[in-house]
Amino acid sequence: MNILESLKHIFGGGKTEGGExxxxxxTAFERFREVLRCxxxxxxxxxxxxxxxxxxxxxxxxxxxxxxxxxEKAVLQSVHALNALCNNKYQxxxxxxxxxxxxxDTVMENREDRDGVPVINIADTSRSHYIILGGxxxxxxxxxxxxxxxxxxxxxxxxxxxxxxIDHNGLxxxxxxxxxxxxxxxxxxxxxxxxxxxxxQGILNAQPPDGLLSAIADQLKAxxxxxxxxxxxxxxxxxxxxxxxxxxxxxxxxxxxxSPAPTAVFKAYLQVVASLFSPKALRYRLRVFPGxxxxxxxxxxxxxxxxSASGVIYTVDPADPAGDAMIIVSTWGQGEAxxxxxxxxxxxxxxxxxxxxxxxxxxxxxxxxxxxxxxGELGELDIPSELQDQPSLTPSQLERxxxxxxxxxxxxxxxxxxxxAIDHNGDIYILQARHLVIPATAGPKGSLAxxxxxxxxxxxxxxxxxxxxxxAGHVHIVNTISDLNEFPEGxxxxxxxxxxxxxxxxxxxxxxxxxxxxxxxxxxxxxxEFQVPCLVNVTDILSKVSDGMEITVDAEDRRIYKGRVAExxxxxxxxxxxxxxxxxxxxxxxxxxxxxxxKLVDPLMxxxxxxxxxxxxxxxxxxxxxxxxxMVEMGKDERRLLKDYRAVxxxxxxxxxxxxxxxxxxxxxxxxxDRITFASVTSEPLKAILEGMLFPGVWHTRAADVxxxxxxxxxxxxxTDALAGQYSGHNIAIISKGYLNLSLRFGYHFNIxxxxxxxxxxxNHIYFRFLGGAxxxxxxxxxxxxxxxxxxxxxxxxxxxxxxxxxxxxxxPKSEIIRTLNILxxxxxxxxxxxxxxxxxAQVDRYVEAxxxxxxxxxxxx
Amino acid sequence: xxxxxxKLLVIDDEPIVGKRLKQAFMKMGMEVETFTDPRExxxxxxxxxxxxxxxDLKMEGMDGMxxxxxxxxxxxKAKVIIITGYAQVDTASEAFRKGVFDxxxxxxxxxxxxxxxxxxxxGALSESNKxx
Numbered sequence: 001m002n003i004l005e006s007l008k009h010i011f012g013g014g015k016t017e018g019g020e021x022x023x024x025x026x027t028a029f030e031r032f033r034e035v036l037r038c039x040x041x042x043x044x045x046x047x048x049x050x051x052x053x054x055x056x057x058x059x060x061x062x063x064x065x066x067x068x069x070x071x072e073k074a075v076l077q078s079v080h081a082l083n084a085l086c087n088n089k090y091q092x093x094x095x096x097x098x099x100x101x102x103x104x105d106t107v108m109e110n111r112e113d114r115d116g117v118p119v120i121n122i123a124d125t126s127r128s129h130y131i132i133l134g135g136x137x138x139x140x141x142x143x144x145x146x147x148x149x150x151x152x153x154x155x156x157x158x159x160x161x162x163x164x165x166i167d168h169n170g171l172x173x174x175x176x177x178x179x180x181x182x183x184x185x186x187x188x189x190x191x192x193x194x195x196x197x198x199x200x201q202g203i204l205n206a207q208p209p210d211g212l213l214s215a216i217a218d219q220l221k222a223x224x225x226x227x228x229x230x231x232x233x234x235x236x237x238x239x240x241x242x243x244x245x246x247x248x249x250x251x252x253x254x255x256x257x258x259s260p261a262p263t264a265v266f267k268a269y270l271q272v273v274a275s276l277f278s279p280k281a282l283r284y285r286l287r288v289f290p291g292x293x294x295x296x297x298x299x300x301x302x303x304x305x306x307x308s309a310s311g312v313i314y315t316v317d318p319a320d321p322a323g324d325a326m327i328i329v330s331t332w333g334q335g336e337a338x339x340x341x342x343x344x345x346x347x348x349x350x351x352x353x354x355x356x357x358x359x360x361x362x363x364x365x366x367x368x369x370x371x372x373x374x375x376g377e378l379g380e381l382d383i384p385s386e387l388q389d390q391p392s393l394t395p396s397q398l399e400r401x402x403x404x405x406x407x408x409x410x411x412x413x414x415x416x417x418x419x420x421a422i423d424h425n426g427d428i429y430i431l432q433a434r435h436l437v438i439p440a441t442a443g444p445k446g447s448l449a450x451x452x453x454x455x456x457x458x459x460x461x462x463x464x465x466x467x468x469x470x471x472a473g474h475v476h477i478v479n480t481i482s483d484l485n486e487f488p489e490g491x492x493x494x495x496x497x498x499x500x501x502x503x504x505x506x507x508x509x510x511x512x513x514x515x516x517x518x519x520x521x522x523x524x525x526x527x528x529e530f531q532v533p534c535l536v537n538v539t540d541i542l543s544k545v546s547d548g549m550e551i552t553v554d555a556e557d558r559r560i561y562k563g564r565v566a567e568x569x570x571x572x573x574x575x576x577x578x579x580x581x582x583x584x585x586x587x588x589x590x591x592x593x594x595x596x597x598x599k600l601v602d603p604l605m606x607x608x609x610x611x612x613x614x615x616x617x618x619x620x621x622x623x624x625x626x627x628x629x630x631m632v633e634m635g636k637d638e639r640r641l642l643k644d645y646r647a648v649x650x651x652x653x654x655x656x657x658x659x660x661x662x663x664x665x666x667x668x669x670x671x672x673x674d675r676i677t678f679a680s681v682t683s684e685p686l687k688a689i690l691e692g693m694l695f696p697g698v699w700h701t702r703a704a705d706v707x708x709x710x711x712x713x714x715x716x717x718x719x720t721d722a723l724a725g726q727y728s729g730h731n732i733a734i735i736s737k738g739y740l741n742l743s744l745r746f747g748y749h750f751n752i753x754x755x756x757x758x759x760x761x762x763x764n765h766i767y768f769r770f771l772g773g774a775x776x777x778x779x780x781x782x783x784x785x786x787x788x789x790x791x792x793x794x795x796x797x798x799x800x801x802x803x804x805x806x807x808x809x810x811x812x813p814k815s816e817i818i819r820t821l822n823i824l825x826x827x828x829x830x831x832x833x834x835x836x837x838x839x840x841x842a843q844v845d846r847y848v849e850a851x852x853x854x855x856x857x858x859x860x861x862x
Numbered sequence: 863x864x865x866x867x868x869k870l871l872v873i874d875d876e877p878i879v880g881k882r883l884k885q886a887f888m889k890m891g892m893e894v895e896t897f898t899d900p901r902e903x904x905x906x907x908x909x910x911x912x913x914x915x916x917x918d919l920k921m922e923g924m925d926g927m928x929x930x931x932x933x934x935x936x937x938x939k940a941k942v943i944i945i946t947g948y949a950q951v952d953t954a955s956e957a958f959r960k961g962v963f964d965x966x967x968x969x970x971x972x973x974x975x976x977x978x979x980x981x982x983x984x985g986a987l988s989e990s991n992k993x994x
Binding site for chain 1 (some may be wrong): 890970
């Protein structure tokens with residue numbers, strides 16, 4: 001279906017933006033609610049899909065197809081609804097929608113590995129490339145970009161290059177036949193033999209697709225530019241699922257010590273690709289992915305680190321998964337021999353937490369080591385006698401390796417098998433990290449259930465699971481966003497309510513527990529993305545734990561234990577909690593990657609644009625924000641509002657001069673007369689703001705000490721918005737039962753508050769804007785800064801520039817919206833004339849402190 | 863103590879089902895065996911008694927209804943729970959007529975199956991108490 005065509009139909013076409021009269025407030029509000037309704041039905045479906053991914057359900061393929069079909073329709077409805085509200089201003093979203101939908105169709109057809117670039121430098125990779133990098137390279141990209149660890153420089157021949165190779169060499173037909181044969185339930189390696197063999201040979205003798213050699217040459221040139229002509233390369237396999245959930249350890253080929261010439265790299269590349277069809281690899285595939293034919297392979301070409309020592313880390317001891325030790329194995333020279341058991345190694349057991357105490361060590365006599373040979377590959381060399389009995393790692397190297405290993409384990413939330421190397425400068429490189437597969441060692445019957453009885457339960461059967469899993473660590477309570485700054489590695493984040501800002505620390509969080517929140521919040525989605533075990537809505541958790549207390553969160557049975565429950569952690573290690581083995585699960589996961597992750601987190605950032613939308617969720621978020629923005633502006637057109645509606649003065653004990661325009665349900669119908677009292681206000685958000693303003697002490701009436709200078713400034717200074725003629729002297733509140741758009745003008749500053757609250761948490765929002773003042777820009781900016789700090793303390797996303805402060809909050813339950821609006825009412829009252837007193841930076845802190853302590857009377861004491 | 867350990871057998875041709883259920887129910891202290899091949903499962907049932915059998919309905923080789931009948935012949939005390947992606951009213955009622963303990967359509971929440979199993983267990987325990 002051609003979307004643009006059908007649209008012209010729907011909206012009658014012809015009329016251009018700005019050409020139509022603006023909507024009346026009532027119509028705008030109706031259409032705003034329609035946007036919310038459409039967004040909701042789409043988000044419900046995303047949440048439903050996401051919940052399936054949380055690990056709590058058994059589902060099938062038909063479910064995925066049906067739900068995706070419904071979702072595509074629902075998102076399109078949302079785009080329609082926003083355009084209906086905004087006079088077709090967002091036509092561009094139809095092409096955004098098309099772009100995202102086409103992408104999803106590619107995923108459904110399992111063809112996404114054919115898109116994108118054939119060659120890319122690891123330094124240029126990001127999330128969106130993961131699918132074409134193969135598992136191993138994707139992990140290296142994460143370690144480089146997200147964990148900021150050192151990995152060898154290099155580039156990747158993506159799965160796109162693999163498909164180009166197949167097509168260019170006429171192997172597609174054979175590959176299709178092969179993949180179909182592999183899908184047969186009774187498929188065996190023997191039955192595949194003729195096809196397998198012809199593909200293997202076809203690849204070994206393949207010609208490079210156009211442009212591939214020159215792309216490789218460009219990459220080599222760049223690396224040689226840094227490391228000189230002598231560098232050597234390691235050409236490593238990175239199949240689609242490799243390292244992600246299945247180790248594939250040793251299934252595919254790795255070619256070491258390759259010379260940095262395009263033809264040599266291409267030759268090694270073919271050998272690695274051909275190993276996808278080796279009998280050994282096929283046997284493994286048939287075992288771990290029975291019934292699945294399709295798998296493509298990417299290849300990483302990395303600089304070989306000239307290692308003085310190298311080795312492997314297991315972040316848990318497979319013999320004692322519940323223990324608190326990791327195993328570090330090390331030898332002189334290259335580490336490849338370790339996994340093959342070819343050389344003697346040193347073994348260290350190191351504690352998993354700082355200061356990473358060395359528990360035991362066993363130092364072997366290392367008479368030989370592996371080193372690159374002149375002609376390629378590796379060869380054994382004798383180790384100088386004085387080094388043979390020396391530990392191959394120093395205490396400080398052990399400590400650094402252990403710290404990196406824990407960083408990686410905490411990031412992936414599962415035990416890791418890490419290959420590393422140390423070069424002659426002492427720099428540590430991570431060569432590979434994959435999940436450590438530990439066989440389920442079924443202990444004595446019922447042992448876990450019994451063992452758990454001896455631990456003190458802090459929480460039992462409370463809250464909802466946002467992401468399944470088990471995590472243990474020390475509690476770090478997050479009250480304000482700034483508490484995230486000192487978030488310790490591996491801690492458990494405990495907070496009053498959830499926030500998508502937690503994404504900043506998710507890579508080092510063991511688990512998240514919140515007192516308020518829902519499994520369908522943005523944060524919950526992020527938790528699923530980062531696999532952070534998460535419980536939300538856990539009653540009174542803040543009164544049950546304290547900072548630094550060690551706890552174990554079981555976000556499966558909804559329990560929180562005091563201390564570190566070793567048995568549960570061992571259970572987590574040994575069982576494959578990540579149930580990603582089935583086709584359905586992986587398809588759902590990839591679809592959700594393209595549907596539910598959220599890149600547009602902060603609406604106040606510049607990148608909040610249709611072009612930046614990468615998922616449906618981004619698009620829906622964009623739609624919601626633009627719908628809110630449309631409503632925010634509504635109060636500005638005061639003349640029209642006063643013409644269209646009967647505005648009724650609000651009668652309060654304080655002089656606010658507010659006129660009410662009720663769109664329905666905002667005023668008690670029984671209220672009579674020309675003035676409405678506080679008691680007759682039934683608009684919940686307005687009531688909350690007014691309660692804040694009327695809070696004892698907030699509305700200080702003492703005349704501000706306006707100095708002569710301030711007085712002059714106030715006369716000269718006319719804020720730009722006022723010049724645009726948008727504001728005049730009235731304070732107008734457009735209200736309904738659950739909605740408020742309040743434009744306030746007190747003295748020389750303007751304040752807009754737009755809020756919606758309903759029982760649907762994700763519909764709820766608060767928008768706050770404050771600008772201007774009577775004093776000079778320095779004082780006004782200080783007041784703006786003060787407001788910004790207070791807003792942040794209450795969980796707002798804040799952007800400020802000079803004397804303008806914009807704050808956004810939302811996606812929280814009604815009760816929280818009401819509480820926050822009450823605070824905003826206090827801010828409005830408290831800061832009304834405060835700019836006058838902002839004669840030094842110290843005053844900012846002083847008044848922030850006073851406000852947060854509830855000492856509103858401070859102004860009177862000045 | 864160990865006599866009271868509930869023995870659970872799971873049959874589903876999708877490995878994910880058995881894997882997931884094994885994890886969840888072992889954690890609850892049960893003894894769990896899982897099979898993706900119903901014929902292999904039947905061989906085990908012939909040699910060993912289970913308290914609860916959870917089986918998929920449509921499988922290659924042998925369907926869940928046959929499993930139900932066989933289990934009832936071999937071990938009438940065992941409770942059989944059928945899980946299926948092909949939920950059909952007539953299949954369900956046929957299963958109930960044949961004495962299935964419960965019938966759960968996929969997709970389902972792990973919690974739902976847990977509750978059914980807990981119900982089956984408490985039934986089994988109270989029956990054995992009566993015998994005492």
